[in-house]
Amino acid sequence: PSPTPPPPASPPPPARTVYQWSQLAYDVTGDGTRPEMRLAESSWVWQRSALSVDGVRYAHGVTVHGRSSVTIDLNRSCSSYDALVGVDDLAMKLGKVHFSVYADGVRLWNSGAVEGGDPAVPVHVDVSGRETVRLVAEPHGPFDSAVPADWAQSRFTCA
Template sequence: AVAVAAGVVFALTGGDGKPVAKPEAEPPAVVPMVPHKPPPTPAPKPPAPPAPVPPRAKPVPRPPKPAPPEPRPKPVPKPPAPKPVPKPTPPQPKPTPPPVPPPPPATVYQVNRLQYGTFGDHTKPEVRLGSSSWLWQRWGLAIDGKPYGHGVTVHARSAVTIDLNRKCSSYDAFAGVDDLTLGLGAVRFSVYGDRTLLWRSPVMHGGDPAVPVHADLTGHRAIRLVVDPHTPFGSVALADWAKSVINCR
């Protein structure tokens, strides 16, 4: 700063060559001493926080299973070509079957008209001579005062065997004690097909009305008409098979 001030003075004086007395150097200014303050006592540092606990490692998620591949759509088959619709055939008339002839009418054989097998031709029912009891073939008889046009009468103990000799369907009659017995005796009537019992009556006394008889003869080759006495004095009774008939084909 002093040198600069001298330069300025020299310029103002015109620079006559005279040496300019150097200004005395001023003593340096004394800087006032500021009392030194001691540095402030640093505040005590707080205790260091505890070291943070490292967080638990998160489980690494497993990679998701790959999705199954989408099924490829099956190719849709082409619908078959429609079949040509056949032309409707006009219905043809069915032939009419010939009419079935009706079965021949049943033939009815009255037992009071049957022949014995010894004299017959074996084409219709016949009385078996060697296996039959006494048989009275009658026209007109009465049971409990009721008349019957035909029938057969037997003793209280009897058995009459009839060979059918053809296919027959039934035997029908009315059974009872004949009025000739005058109300005496008690009997029971039975009808057998071969050896099978087909029909049986209750005990019939003299003076009782006749009971209807019906026996199926399908599959049988012979029938047997049996009368048994019910009491020791029953043998005196005369038993009637009134309106006794066999129905055959």
């Protein structure tokens, strides 16, 4: 008998592209082919090339106020959102903030209370099949609204 031919090789998985939040455009200036922030539905953001939480420096990230909400349209198939969240060292160990990640209106992750001087909390959220992600920081008390809150190493992994 003749040997059975090997099964055809499966195609390689699609290449992954990582989009750093610190480099995303707003929807009014973007082209709709990659993740973009919605200008009309987003709080103030400071897209930074360096920041620090609990004395640890991070190469990139986004700083927001202790009360903020930023909506990001993914505009393509994405698999995950990752970051390290915490109160920026600019707050001099003051303030307490809660971080949440929503996708298509459903909360998928919450940090609990993160205080100034605490180490950054890792975030990993599966956003497969989702169209929008909303990144929210909520103050713990009335004076925490202005605390600089960081989404360090913040990035979306997409196809």
